[in-house]
Amino acid sequence: MVDDKNNDNIDIFIVEDDFTLADEIKISLEKYGYKSERSSNLENITEEALLLNPKLILMDVNLPFRDGFQWCxxxxxxxxxxxxxxxxxxxxxxxxxSINMGGDDYIIKPFSIQVLIAKVQALFRRAYSYNNSSSPSIKSLREVTLNMADNTVMYHGNIIELSKNEFKIMNILMSKAGTVVSRDEIMDILWSTDEFIGENTLTVNINRLRSRLKSIGVENFIKTKKGQGYIIDEY
Known part of the structure; x- marks a missing residue:
């Protein structure tokens, strides 16, 4: 049985275009205590994976829009x-x-559910017995995903890499979504190095960040509250 300490996340994300097989796998996994979901949108598998934040992914290779190797x-x-x-x-x-593209195991169809369960259990033991931190930290809000590991933002499959200051601004605003963050607070965070950050520099950074977000289709994400600061709405 899986010790699901974080009920907000699922254990296993099933990516399979044969929905009958996917549902059979899901039912079998849940009998063993694995909280599972199957993909409902095979055109945007990465976004779905980021929203679900699973502990393990079962990935079919032959998929309709891109193959499993590319998604992996x-x-x-x-x-x-x-x-x-x-x-x-x-x-x-x-x-x-499959190995070169980052896969951890490979099961050939048709397969026994018992074999699948055994491989899943073995991977969970190897991945989580000694380390509870399963993945780089990410923040997702309104389909915008900030990756803490490489300072990138993804929206609808489009990815940009942020500068150090752009990343810090996104991080604090997404962390406090729904709350106005003052300019002084943002400047204090940016001025954690020897680099001087003044009022004009902050404005330039905010405008540049908005422009970068707009380039991947994200508009009106960061709002200005006159005389108060900036806010990203939760919804």
Missing amino acids: SEIRRFLKVPIIFISSRNTDMDIIM
């Missing part, structure tokens, strides 16, 4: 959770590709 490579930029590929493709090249 993209997900690996944000999450370091174990990924098990499941596929009817059984050549050595497919298995080698």
Whole structure:
């Protein structure tokens, strides 16, 4: 049984375009205590994975929009959770590709549910027995995801890398979503190094960050509260 200490997250994310098989896997996993969800949008698997923040992913290789190897490579930029590929493709090249793209195991269809469960249990033991921190910290709000590991922002599959100051501004505003953060508070956070951050410099950084967000389709995310500071609404 899995000790699910964080009820906000799921244990296993199932990415499989055969929904009948996916539901069968989900039911079997839940019998063993694994809180599971199957993908409901095969066009935006990375975004769904980030929202669910699973502890393990079961990834089919043959998917309708991009194959599982490509999704794995993209997900690996944000999450370091174990990924098990499941596929009817059984050549050595497919298995080698799965390893090269960041997969942790490979199960060939058709497979026994008992074999799947055994592999899942083994990966959970290896990944979480000695380390409870399963993935780099991420913040997600209104489909905008901030990755703490590499200072990137993703929105609808578009990714930009932020500067040090842009990242700090996004981090504090997303951490306090729904609350106005004063300019003084932001400047105190930015001025944690020897670099001087004044009123004009902060304004330039905020405007540049807004422009960068707009370039990936995020508009009106950071709002100005005149005489108070800045806010990102929760909804």
